[in-house]
Amino acid sequence: MQTQTHYVIGIDFGSDSVRCLVVDTADGAAVASAVVAYPRWKEGLYCAPARNQYRQHPLDYTESLERCIREALSACPASVTRQIRGISFDTTASTPVLTDREGTPLSLLPEFAEHPDAMFILWKDHTAVAESDEINALAKRWKIDYTRYSGGSYSCEWAWAKMLHALRHAPELREKAYSWVEHCDWISGLLTGNTRPETMARSRCVAGHKAMWHESWGGLPSAEFFEAVDPLYNCFRGHLYTHTATADECVGRLSEEWARRLGLEAGIAVGVGAIDCHFGAVGAGIRPGTLVKVMGTSTCDIAVATYDELGDKAVHGICGQVDGSVLPGLIGLEAGQSAFGDIYAWFRRVLAWPLRQLCPERSDLEGELLNRLTEEAQQLPVTEEDPVALDWHNGRRTPDLDPRMRGAIEGLTLATSAPALFKSLVEATAFGSRAINERFREEGVAINEVIAIGGIARKSPFVMQTMADITGTKIRVLDSDQACALGAAMFAAVVAGLYPDIAAAQQAMKPGFSAEYTPDPQRQAIYDKLYERYRTFGATQSPSTLRP
Numbered sequence: 001m002q003t004q005t006h007y008v009i010g011i012d013f014g015s016d017s018v019r020c021l022v023v024d025t026a027d028g029a030a031v032a033s034a035v036v037a038y039p040r041w042k043e044g045l046y047c048a049p050a051r052n053q054y055r056q057h058p059l060d061y062t063e064s065l066e067r068c069i070r071e072a073l074s075a076c077p078a079s080v081t082r083q084i085r086g087i088s089f090d091t092t093a094s095t096p097v098l099t100d101r102e103g104t105p106l107s108l109l110p111e112f113a114e115h116p117d118a119m120f121i122l123w124k125d126h127t128a129v130a131e132s133d134e135i136n137a138l139a140k141r142w143k144i145d146y147t148r149y150s151g152g153s154y155s156c157e158w159a160w161a162k163m164l165h166a167l168r169h170a171p172e173l174r175e176k177a178y179s180w181v182e183h184c185d186w187i188s189g190l191l192t193g194n195t196r197p198e199t200m201a202r203s204r205c206v207a208g209h210k211a212m213w214h215e216s217w218g219g220l221p222s223a224e225f226f227e228a229v230d231p232l233y234n235c236f237r238g239h240l241y242t243h244t245a246t247a248d249e250c251v252g253r254l255s256e257e258w259a260r261r262l263g264l265e266a267g268i269a270v271g272v273g274a275i276d277c278h279f280g281a282v283g284a285g286i287r288p289g290t291l292v293k294v295m296g297t298s299t300c301d302i303a304v305a306t307y308d309e310l311g312d313k314a315v316h317g318i319c320g321q322v323d324g325s326v327l328p329g330l331i332g333l334e335a336g337q338s339a340f341g342d343i344y345a346w347f348r349r350v351l352a353w354p355l356r357q358l359c360p361e362r363s364d365l366e367g368e369l370l371n372r373l374t375e376e377a378q379q380l381p382v383t384e385e386d387p388v389a390l391d392w393h394n395g396r397r398t399p400d401l402d403p404r405m406r407g408a409i410e411g412l413t414l415a416t417s418a419p420a421l422f423k424s425l426v427e428a429t430a431f432g433s434r435a436i437n438e439r440f441r442e443e444g445v446a447i448n449e450v451i452a453i454g455g456i457a458r459k460s461p462f463v464m465q466t467m468a469d470i471t472g473t474k475i476r477v478l479d480s481d482q483a484c485a486l487g488a489a490m491f492a493a494v495v496a497g498l499y500p501d502i503a504a505a506q507q508a509m510k511p512g513f514s515a516e517y518t519p520d521p522q523r524q525a526i527y528d529k530l531y532e533r534y535r536t537f538g539a540t541q542s543p544s545t546l547r548p
Helices: 058-074 078-082 129-141 159-169 183-192 204-210 223-229 231-236 256-262 276-283 341-358 364-377 418-442 455-459 461-471 483-495 502-509 521-541
Strands: 007-013 017-024 030-037 084-091 096-099 179-182 250-253 269-271 289-295 299-305 320-323 331-337 388-390 408-410 447-453 475-478 513-517
Touching: 007 058, 007 183, 007 276, 007 483, 017 058, 017 483, 030 058, 058 183, 058 256, 078 084, 084 183, 084 276, 084 483, 096 159, 096 183, 129 159, 129 223, 159 179, 159 231, 179 183, 179 204, 183 204, 183 250, 183 269, 204 320, 204 331, 223 231, 269 483, 276 289, 276 299, 276 331, 276 483, 289 418, 289 455, 299 418, 331 418, 341 364, 341 418, 364 418, 388 418, 388 521, 408 521, 418 447, 418 461, 418 521, 447 461, 455 461, 455 475, 461 475, 461 513, 461 521, 483 502
Parallel strands: 007 084, 084 269, 289 447, 447 475
Antiparallel strands: 007 017, 017 030, 096 179, 250 269, 289 299, 299 331, 320 331, 388 408, 475 513
16 A cells, blocks of 8 residues: 555547646546647648548657646646656557657658658558558468458558558658657657667557567567568568567656656656557456447447457457457457547538538537537437448448448438438447447457447437447446546556556546446337348448448
8 A cells, every 4th residue: 555645647649639647646536637739730731631641740749748748747736746656658559650770750850851651650541551451461371360360350550551651652761761660669768768679668559459469470470471562561670579568567767858858857667658548448447348438539449358268269350459458467359430429520511511601700600510410319219210321431440340431321311301310320330339349249258338438428428328229238437538548647657666566556546437328228129120220231331341
């Protein structure tokens, strides 16, 4: 038991901003927090949405991190700053970048400072579809199927496909390209002063899910495999890693330089990073039998299983399963939807188009659209004749990866209203969630409870009740708007030696719940029939759709 008050910092690098949480390790109480948006990203620099190109400059990360931590510390007494013992962080993933021999992202070199392919390639960038297709095709013919623990399919959102696309698309980068690094690994290397590609600490969480790292084949896939995909991969040969670290490992101490830049004491413990939704699940108190659903623009569905439960089985059609990726000593599993809240935002933009054209001075009306749609949609009855939509507006992540899939709606009539369309889109996102739950259960992963975190979970009772009715599962909403940063803080407490393991940190620091949603039996019975229409309709769009 702690006899002295100690504090840690949890950092959450999201898609749009970075969040800092200063936490009392005795009970997980937030002492201070801050959020800082990435300035270049906010301006839309280096992105081309029409081509599914989403890039971020490393200076957005470092500048925002400095400002964010200093803002949070400014709200704390000086005594708190002196008692900060550790820092850990999560990032989006897979968000990799090409580096030089020193581990410096190429976009930090003067000659490539404005080059999109030298930037960090954000998780939702889909420019590398052709490259992922080539990796998948060869993996099915190779003596080892390296996609076995990635749900059987390698995604265009992940590092190997993105790095090959950058090398192909920008030959001018090849001379300096020596290695590549994920965002979360680069941050830990930066803070501890160890960014050399061969010695930098690498996160098990990111490597296992996004880089096909697995102990059974000695770490990363063989260099011969990648050379057979494209000889351009040879520039990385010998410049990567075989060992990975779980998030409870201290990978170094905060350097003097970064202590000055952040306003912290040098020498505090630094943990290895992880994927944001994985730390969010830890902050929510994940355990075997629990599914944590991170609900935002997209979703991530995280579960853990014991070795006895899964053994050597590879769960088909999910994003991945990795020993120790969520909780050390358990197998972590990730699934998710490529678009969730993004679908609602898309519908709002469609409806707002005439407002922007005819009444540009009334921009306030656009912000009210979803509120009004929600008010009307939740009053509508649920019937077997309702329109049914598919939730694949940004491709299908899981179950059964297919980035080329598109959204669709069937069952429209001249009587279909805007609220009815919105209701069908909300139901589509819940149908997609149910398909994920069913795949886990089919493959032997127990789901006895669902905990929801993220903005939508906290802000939309309509979406959450629809989710409960369609999935037939009670859903509890975590009473925290910073679950990912809190999960990072829990691991920071472990790497600082304040708790013996993450289970103890969770027990002491986890929050309670702010809401609970229970399925309505009458609506659930109707939704069972609408879900069958969703599956049948989806099967007409792709032969690889949800298995019968």
